[in-house]
Amino acid sequence: MLPVLLSVLAHTVADFIFQTDRTIDKKLALRPSGFFGHWSAVFFTLLVLLLPYGLINIFTYCLIVATIHIFLDLFKVFIEKRTGAIASLSLFLVDQFLHVLVIILLVPHFYFRATESFEGLVRRLTSYTGIDLAGLPVGRIVFTSIIYLSVVFGGAVLIRKLFDLIYRSEPDYLTRIVGSNTSLNNVRTGKVIGIFERLLVLTIYLTGNVASISIVVAAKSLARFKHFDNKDFAEYYLIGTLASVMLAITGGIILSFY
DSSP, X not given: OHHHHHHHHHHHHHHHTSOOHHHHXXXXXTOXXXXXXHHHHHHHHHHHHTGGGOHHHHHHHHHHHHHHHHHHHHHHHHHHHHHTHHHXXXXXXXXXXXXXXXXXXXXXXXXXXXXXXXXXXXXXXXXHHOOOXXXXXXXXXXXXXXXXXXXXXXXXXXXXXXXXXXXXXOTTXXXXXXXXXXXXXHHHTHHHHHHHHHHHHHXXXXXXXXXXXXXXXXXXXXXXXXXXXXXXXXXXXXXXXHHHHHHHHHHHHHHHHO
């Protein structure tokens, strides 16, 4: 189970943190450098996280997973170019599902056992720190990391695709909503605000202080208050905020039952 979780964590990090907007643009333009850059991110992230199982044991597995990952991405880009924004959201969800499914199907075909050198390192660190590292709930820690990264960073991608779907008939909908380049740049910083919002809401939910979520939303609303006279912006803001909070609470519910 742990190799599956570590592999999914590597996929999450490579897709939502290491994959920049520039890389995505290159992939959409079908430039090989975009796909190779993303392949490298997936491959080396897998390699690092699975290194306790031994380089020789995991090298082929990492190579296969990273290569299949890129072929799935390439297939998604071809379909997205034909269908446009109307299928972008569903393609994103299907793509993520297939990446995880590939990992689940491939892991049983490879040998995963921590190397003696790694186990020896754990024993030495346990002796030095006095903390029983071998007894830590590593699986739960990794699973929690996956949910946090998916909600906080993956949520930014999901919400952007949701807006693209809602405003699919208006490619430049942001310009219409905010009305000026200066305001447009401010709206784009909403991605960063949304990241912190989901991080806070998810953490608050897990601590049981659900009522405090309203404070986060209120603080965010204050920063955008002067724009609420614009009906289009108000709708845009409300959709984004509700979607962001819903994702964070969903992540919290999942972690509460794990």
